[in-house]
Amino acid sequence: MSLKLRCSLALLALSFTSVTEARADDAETSNPATAACVRAYEQAQEKRQSDKLLEARIHLEGCAQDTCPAFIRSDCSAWSHDLQSEMPSVVFTARSEGRDLTDVRVSSGQRILASRIDGAAIELDPGEYDFQFTSPGMQPVTHHVRISRGERYLQRVEFVPLPSEPIVARQATSLPPPTGRSAVLPAVFGGVAVVGLAGFAVFGTRGRSAESELQTTCSPHCSEDQISNVRTQYAVADVSLAVGLASLGLAAYFAFKPSSEQRSARAPSFDVQASARAVSASYRGAF
Numbered sequence: 001m002s003l004k005l006r007c008s009l010a011l012l013a014l015s016f017t018s019v020t021e022a023r024a025d026d027a028e029t030s031n032p033a034t035a036a037c038v039r040a041y042e043q044a045q046e047k048r049q050s051d052k053l054l055e056a057r058i059h060l061e062g063c064a065q066d067t068c069p070a071f072i073r074s075d076c077s078a079w080s081h082d083l084q085s086e087m088p089s090v091v092f093t094a095r096s097e098g099r100d101l102t103d104v105r106v107s108s109g110q111r112i113l114a115s116r117i118d119g120a121a122i123e124l125d126p127g128e129y130d131f132q133f134t135s136p137g138m139q140p141v142t143h144h145v146r147i148s149r150g151e152r153y154l155q156r157v158e159f160v161p162l163p164s165e166p167i168v169a170r171q172a173t174s175l176p177p178p179t180g181r182s183a184v185l186p187a188v189f190g191g192v193a194v195v196g197l198a199g200f201a202v203f204g205t206r207g208r209s210a211e212s213e214l215q216t217t218c219s220p221h222c223s224e225d226q227i228s229n230v231r232t233q234y235a236v237a238d239v240s241l242a243v244g245l246a247s248l249g250l251a252a253y254f255a256f257k258p259s260s261e262q263r264s265a266r267a268p269s270f271d272v273q274a275s276a277r278a279v280s281a282s283y284r285g286a287f
Helices: 003-015 021-030 032-049 053-063 070-086 165-174 184-217 224-256 260-266
Strands: 089-096 099-101 105-108 111-114 127-134 141-147 152-158 269-274 279-284
Touching: 032 053, 032 070, 053 070, 089 127, 141 152, 152 184, 184 224
Parallel strands: 089 152
Antiparallel strands: 089 099, 105 111, 105 127, 127 141, 269 279
16 A cells, blocks of 8 residues: 555544545644654655664654554554664774773764764664774774664774874984984984884784774685785884884983093092102092
């Protein structure tokens, strides 16, 4: 039975008039509650057909009220049960460096889906989404997904900490060298440290991103080439970190290494003085 015919029958059920458009308008005017039930009945079906399930559920709740005609109430109750099985949902989980994160904000466009991750399922309309994830001290993450009717979707997110080490290294190398020390070696090793730590941040981020993509696309059936690419990114990141830390240590060593004048000043000395009346001895050194 068509939507227009069923809506006309809803008006006739309480007005007890003939099936004419004029009498239907009179019934709508004389009984606002019935008219509201009919509108909710129509809009629920329209929203459901256009995949706007969240709005359709609201309209179904309106036309399932006890004040609505019996057959409208019966249809809306049955459709509401069917709609619940069609409603997709998503559960978000987040990790960083082996630990779970809960202080994560999830949004899609201008809509905030969650201010914290607590494992609860979030109901959404079917369609495509760009989920944006943000967490204090972490690099933002975006995932594009398509969710179908009835799907229970699990979205895992792997965060990468913001690269703070290169900033510290640049601040250390920007300090003026102490008087009497050469600034060449600290500057050279400091520059290498910045490059190494920056390389660690870049390749580490790429590795995390590639690993996260594999988890959401092909895990646990990823090809060896795909896995090898992730391992390569991590290996380069590890080498860059080792070079960066070693260079940073050498830069600090040459920056704070005592100059030859300071070493001479700290060298212990023993002095003996003799006169006709006495003999004196003195010792000078660093303790």
